[in-house]
Amino acid sequence: MNRELDIIAELRKAEVNFKFSDNSPERVGKVYNVCSAKDQDRIVDLASKLEALKILDVNHSKCITEKSAKSIGQMRQLESLRISFSSLTGTALRHLKWLRRLRLLEAQDVSSLSLGAPYLADIKSLRVLDISGTDFNDAAIEHLQKNVQLEELIANCTKVTGSGFSFFPSECALSDISIRGCPLTRFGLDSIVSLSRLRHLSFSSSEDSSNVDLLGVQWPELETLDFSEISISNEILKELSQIETLTWLRIDDTNLANVDLSVLNRLRNLRDLGLSSTGVSADAINGLVELSNLETLTLADNEIKTHELAPLRTALPNCDIWCG
Structure with missing residues (x-):
């Protein structure tokens, strides 16, 4: 306990770089305004020694180095990790497979994230994944079929057409998918709606795609449906009205x-x-x-x-x- 208090004291000296909550039973850490990768490595390394740390936010980091990623991988109690708008190599993600309790990963606008797709697939406990604004494509999406507990996927403004979901077993855990602003195709949409547990779907056309025809789509028992910029006819609306x-x-x-x-x-x-x-x-x-x-x-x-x-x-x- 004294060792942990010493770590907290040292982190308090770097308050401009680290914020956390002392509320038991969990601590929330946020690294921000870091001037250099070296400073961040030191702070993340210190934070990794806080055994009760459950939530870590390193959004907007100039660079999440291999060393920082390795330190994050040692945070075995971590349940939520935010690395959005950061720069890191795809291979750095391989250290996250040790996070056996990780439920949520936010990785919006992370450069070259698709290269790390095989490593993301190793995080078996993942429930929610946000990869919006990244270079993720259908080949990268295909890897995520290994995340057997994944329930919510947010992939807005990516290169996903939806065809990658054709490799997912129909009974997979995915219940919530958002792919707004993606080059969605009809085959991709059919692949998505074939997922039997899907309950929440959000999508739209993008500048890169033609208008997706919704006529004849075999809709599952959706609870929420959100789409825009899609051509709607009387026949399509009649079919939508059957999703009771x-x-x-x-x-x-x-x-x-x-x-x-x-x-x-x-x-x-x-x-x-x-x-x-x-x-x-x-x-x-x-x-x-x-x-x-x-x-x-x-x-x-x-x-x-x-x-x-x-x-x-x-x-x-x-x-x-x-x-x-």
Whole structure:
């Protein structure tokens, strides 16, 4: 205990470089404003000797060296690690396989992260992984099928088309996938929705991809669905309305002016609906009177005045309507 107190005392002297909480039973460490890799190596090495450290944040590090990565790998109680917006070599990630308790890894905008995909696959305890803004592609995604406990994957603004998910067993643990701003293909989308435990899905078109056709997609029992900039027809909306398990739906930034919204009345479990920037009319919105469980309706950036929705407010008095 005295040894640990000595370490804490030394870290306090470097308060501009390290913050932590003394709240038992865990400590939260954050390394920031580090002037040099040498300073960071020293601080991370000291932090690795705090046996109770469960959360470490080294976001925005100029360079996470091999030495620092090795020290992090010695933090055997670590459950959450944030290395976003940092520079490190892909091989440095090999030290993280020793983190047997690691549940969450945030690695947004980490350069050359795809090179470390085989090492990420060695972190068997991982539940949540955020690789947004990295160079991850489908070949790198394929490695993640080995993360058998992975439940949530956030891969926004990457090179992922979705085809890498075709190698995942349909009964894998993945229940939440976000791939907004990715060059998604129809084959990729079909591969994703074939995952039987998928409950939460978020995606959109990107400048690099053609518009993904949603007609005929075999949707699983989703609870939340969020997509934008995807062309929607009456036939597609009719198919979407068959996902009776939906409680949360976002259809933003696409033209719904000529689409029959009344089919959405089939979604009796829906609690939150977003139709921002869709060109919908007040008359179409007033037709959603059968959504008796709806609690929130977001209509930002549409030419609808609040008073025009009086019929819907009367029919759904417990629903908050936001016109923006």
